[in-house]
Amino acid sequence: MARQRQERAVRTRDALIQAAAETFDENGFSGAGINRILERAGVTPGAMYFHFKSKEDLARAVIVEQAAALRLPEQPSGIQQLVNLTLYLAGEMQRNVRFRAGVRLAVDQTEGGVQDFTVYEWWGEKFRQELLAARARDELLEDVDEAECARVLVAAYTGTQLMSQLSTGRADLPQQIVAMWRYLLPGIARPRTVSRVTVDAALSVAA
Structure with missing residues (x-):
């Protein structure tokens, strides 16, 4: 049960970051409403605030984790x-x-x-x-x-x-x-x- 909760939390966080990225990409930071992000992610406000304290905190996660899904070379070669x-x-x-x-x-x-x-x-x-x-x-x-x-x-x-x-x-x-x-x-x-x-x-x- 604990493992399922942990996996669900990881999925929820990822869904929030993806939804936020899509909304920020379309509207910029100022034009991105929290309700639009929540609707797009399919999560409740409580679920969001469990992971992120604010829209600023969510934006910071998008900035810091921007390269998470990129296929970057593991070893430098010049x-x-x-x-x-x-x-x-x-x-x-x-x-x-x-x-x-x-x-x-x-x-x-x-x-x-x-x-x-x-x-x-x-x-x-x-x-x-x-x-x-x-x-x-x-x-x-x-x-x-x-x-x-x-x-x-x-x-x-x-x-x-x-x-x-x-x-x-x-x-x-x-x-x-x-x-x-x-x-x-x-x-x-x-x-x-x-x-x-x-x-x-x-x-x-x-x-």
């Missing part, structure tokens, strides 16, 4: 994998509502007093590990600082996806990430690495 990862994320921004909502909330944290920088740190560390692997493979230019470069990449990716959202509803996001790399790669990677790395918008589907 520049090509970093490129592949960013293009895969571009595709997920188009088709994965939970990831997209988490990113939207992370970018616009002025609404509702939701403040959480940890997701940016998490992605920065993910990118840094790939850059460290690239360093071990002698793919990086000598003066590249892996931590600083990772932070710049997170910022560049965030700005690129935001501009793509505003201009085309992210329809051209994979192509814009390709353009981002066209200019960034020569600044961080050795010429021989640049020449052999594949940067193709098709990776947003195939990654």
Whole structure:
């Protein structure tokens, strides 16, 4: 019986996060009503407040857990994998509502007093590990600082996806990430690495 209750609680929490992600994605934080989220999740207010203290708390969970269902590489392997990862994320921004909502909330944290920088740190560390692997493979230019470069990449990716959202509803996001790399790669990677790395918008589907 205890196991069944625990499994039910996990399902309820997941349903709330999914419903919240869909509602935040459609309406933003301010336009997302708690009643709409509850209706979509098919749960009672009591069930929600068992897991989350407020709408802000629920939004924070969507931000922090945005990558939970993504198929991310388990081991870093350098520049090509970093490129592949960013293009895969571009595709997920188009088709994965939970990831997209988490990113939207992370970018616009002025609404509702939701403040959480940890997701940016998490992605920065993910990118840094790939850059460290690239360093071990002698793919990086000598003066590249892996931590600083990772932070710049997170910022560049965030700005690129935001501009793509505003201009085309992210329809051209994979192509814009390709353009981002066209200019960034020569600044961080050795010429021989640049020449052999594949940067193709098709990776947003195939990654």
